[in-house]
Ligand code: ADP
């Protein structure tokens with residue numbers, strides 16, 4: 560009767576767009592007490608937009624959007640030229656923003672990507688840096704003049720991107736992603752199943768907390784480099800938690816593998832889909848609580 564019950568359950572799951580890879584994954588789902596969620600593309604839509612662009616001039620920030628000034632155009636096209644070489648959703652937002660302003664982008668050279676930090680390269684002979692304060696610090700660029708501005712952006716749930724040219728802070732962009740309408744209800748259902756819900760993200764504390772509050776996340780682990788995500792899962796497991804991880808990015812594959820159950824969003828990269836025990840075909844979070852409910856029900860039937 561065991562294989563039959565498992566077959567019935569995986570069939571039922573499939574009807575709801577939940578692909579469970581085998582009976583063992585189904586069994587492990589029953590024991591889950593903690594769900595760890597990636598932010599970008601998992602809780603949020605993963606299609607961020609630039610909302611603010613502030614230029615640093617004479618050592619202080621200009622409090623209006625600078626996307627139309629001449630100096631603003633120079634910084635923006637330079638930044639977008641570099642981001643065109645990156646595949647990060649944040650990078651796509653910057654490129655789109657520049658394109659919408661009719662800026663044509665020069666070729667970037669010596670492009671280098673630092674996962675979880677940002678990108679570096681040369682555009683028109685200038686060395687461009689775009690990323691978070693950790694990247695700026697790594698390259699000896701002070702973030703002090705735009706710190707208050709960045710904090711204000713973060714508190715609104717926006718992600719600030721810092722831009723430096725030839726070692727000098729030049730501008731700051733704010734990028735905002737929309738929360739998937741389904742995320743709030745899906746997280747409520749997780750709570751109904753008695754699950755603790757944790758956000759795990761490379762984004763900064765302020766931004767992450769602003770988004771976490773809107774969807775009622777229990778705990779936020781922010782500012783984590785891709786390699787640190789595995790460590791974060793391990794730490795939770797060390798606290799005797801049985802952890803499901805839900806992600807979509809390539810960066811998440813090792814964390815998905817470390818979790819007791821890894822769930823991937825179908826919209827995500829193929830590599831992450833391979834890493835998961837469960838694939839959520841509907842690219843919303845409703846499948847998480849549904850998968851846990853299904854496994855608990857099935858295991859009760861079997862016993
Ligand atoms: P998440 O966990 O939300 O998927 P990531 O680990 O991909 O976040 O990125 C973390 C942070 O690294 C971003 O919030 C951003 O500050 C910085 N970053 C990464 N890639 C880029 C890029 N191409 N351009 C600018 N900043 C970047």
Ligand code: MG
Pocket residue numbers: 597599600808810
């Ligand atoms: Mg991600």
